[in-house]
Amino acid sequence: MNTRSRWLMISVGLGILLNPLNSSMVSVAIPRLQNVFQLDFTDVSWIIFSFYIASAIAQPVMGRASDVFGRRRIFLTGLVVAFVTSLLAPLSPSFGWLIVFRILQSIGTSMMVAVGMAIVRIHITENQATALSVLSIFLSGAAAIGPFIGGVLIHWWGWPAIFFVNIPFVVLSFLLSWRNIPKDEPTTSVTRNMSIRKWFELIDASGILLFTVGLVALLIGLLSAKSSGHISSGHVIVALIGLVAMGAFVRHELKVTSPFIPLRTFAKYPAMTYVNIEFLLVNVLFYSLFFGLPSYLQMVRHVSEFDTGILMLNLGLCSLVASPIAGRWIDKSGPRPALLVSGILMTLGSVWIVTLNQTSPVVSVCLALAAFGISNGLNNVGMQAALFKSSPKEIIGVASGLFNTSRYLGTILSSLLIGIVMGGNFSFGGFRVLGIILTVIALSLVFMSWWRRESGQLAES
Template sequence: MSARSWWLMISVGLGMLLNPLNSSMIAVAIPRLQHVFQLDFTVVSWIIFTFYIASAISNPLVGKASDLFGRKKIFLTGLIVALVASLLAPFSSSFGWLIVFRIVQSIGTSMMIAVGMAVIRIHIKEKQATALSVLTIFQSGAAAIGPFIGGVLIHWWDWPAIFFINIPFVLLSFLFCWRTIPTDEMPTSAAHSMSFRKWLDSIDALGILLFTTGLIPLLVGLLSIKPSEPVSFISVVAVLIGLTLLGVFVRHELKAESPFIPLRTLAKYPAITWVNVEFMIVNLLFYTLFFGIPSYLQTVRHVSEFHTGILMLSLGLCSLVASPLAGRWIDKSGPRPALFVAAILMTLGAVWIVTWNQTSPVISVCLALAVFGICNGLNSVGMQAALFRSSPKEIIGVVSGLFSTARNLGAILSSLLIGIVMGDNFSFGGFRLLGIILAGVALSLVFMNRRQQESGRLPES
């Protein structure tokens, strides 16, 4: 592989790591933001899933826009948007403005995620698997060390530092990408002459609008439900409005020529549907713990942000170590054995969390984090392998987009679950209840994987 190809991978990787870095650093900032803005836990949790909602919506939109306007332009624009958000977020006068800048940051960083892989696939002709694995290391590494970096920054400089840290990455990536990403070819005459309305139809703007306007009231209604209080009329209305709009969204997607989420494709290939559902559940489990354990350590155990980041590092490092080992295992035995073992480990880890108390030794927390890190490595590689084995080559692009959406939906559901269980304040009792719920969900994954392995629904070779 040429030196120019390596520089292209590094340039793109520096931009692509911003999305997982910012989605993971926030995990250790929740208690601090709750204290600074004097808000209850339910309200503060919006900073988590608004990021994932914006990312879930932006990915397919940006992917289609890059075909029309050029990938280099979209990638560089994403860097500029991320830079503006990182500069303005630390000066937010209220939590509402901080949410706005987080959404802008999510859109900007998602532009690089959506386009980066395409840039590498198009402009690196040899050893593409190696090139894609390098980008995966950038993203996985950023997610792995995000809580550690966030903990250190908040400990020494307070929460605005988790936004300022993006600036050197953005500037380096912009400088390198400006020089290394080849200029896109002129769009085809059909794309160049496409009207704005035609472009809106091609990206399914109505579908995106229905999905967004349905998801937000549904989440607002569910988050306003508190275990200790009766359900309010407004909450019920919000949930019903959300479900109604999502029902209209499903009906629209079944008729749309270029749907935001291709439901007909999912119906035609049930194995793809199953992998995406399973991946969403896996991410629900992972992100519930990823965001829940730092809050448990800081709120219940009164561990500092700095030491919380150090403890969370064991999860990320074990995930990085497990990923290449999982790849070798899956190449030999197929994805199902690895996914089955991961489900068992997640069940044992969740049960282990239920046994914790306010004085459980730190080594117990580290072991649980290590177990979940190994599970994340097995699941990340195993799920992708299962997806590719069950997907026809001609729709692999659409399937990859759905896979990313499933991850984001899992993260959104995890934030929703934490908010509903915890209510206004993060408590030890609520955290133990989360562990019980997750143990049940993980146990169901054990049976699901076992059943699929026996039925051969997903081919192993």
């Protein structure tokens, strides 16, 4: 790999790490934000919901937008948006404004993730697998160290620091990207002179709108009912609006020629559908722990943000160490054994949460975090390998897009699960209930992995 290619990878890597970094740092900031803005746990959970909902929608949209405006332009625009929101978010006069800047931050960082891999694929023609694996380290590494960085920053400088820390990364990435990312032209399938109406049809703006309205309305209806402690007619109406919008979304996606989420693909390839469902459940479990455990440590055990970040670093480091080992194992044995072991580790970690009491040594948290970290490393590689095995080559691009959608939906559902279980205040009893639910999910994943193994053996015989 030549020097220009290395600098291109660094330029792109510094940009794409901002999305996972900002999604993970906030897990340590929840208790502090709850105190600063005088909110209950359900309300402050929207700092998580908003980011992932926006990412789930923005990434495929910006991927298509890059065909119209060029990948370099979208990447640089994303850096500008990330810079502005990182400056303005700490100055938010209210939590509502903080959510607005958080959504804009998600859109800006999603621009870079959506086109970063494509830039490397197009402009680095030698050792592409090595280049893509390096970018994967930027992504997984940023997510792994996010809670640690967040804990240190909040401990010494307060919650605004988790936004200000983005600025040096943004500035350096912009300067390097301006110099190293080659200019590109839109693909021949679209033109810059395309009308707004045609472009909206291309990106399926109607589908995006229906999906957004439906998902947000359902979340607001469910969380508002849980937070207030009773179900009012207003909650029911909002939830019904969400259900109607989601129904209209499904009907719309089945009709249009360029759907935002190609639902027909799921019906045509059931094995791929099965992988996406399994991956969704994996992310529900993992991110329920990822967002729930820091709040438990700080609000139940009164551990400082700094120490919480140190403990959470164990989760990310175990995941990073397990990933390359998982790659070699899966190359030899296929994804089934690794996913089965992952399910067993998640079950053990979930059972540990259930048996935890308020006097358990905090150091013992490291054991559960190690189990979940190793299982996450196995899942990241195993699920991707299972997807490739179950998806025809001619639709692998669509399959990868659906796979990422499953990741974000699982993350959103994990935040919803925590909000419903905890209600207005995070409690030890609620955390134990969460552990029971996660144990059920983990056992389901063990069964699904075992069923995959049995069905695979039958198929091979």
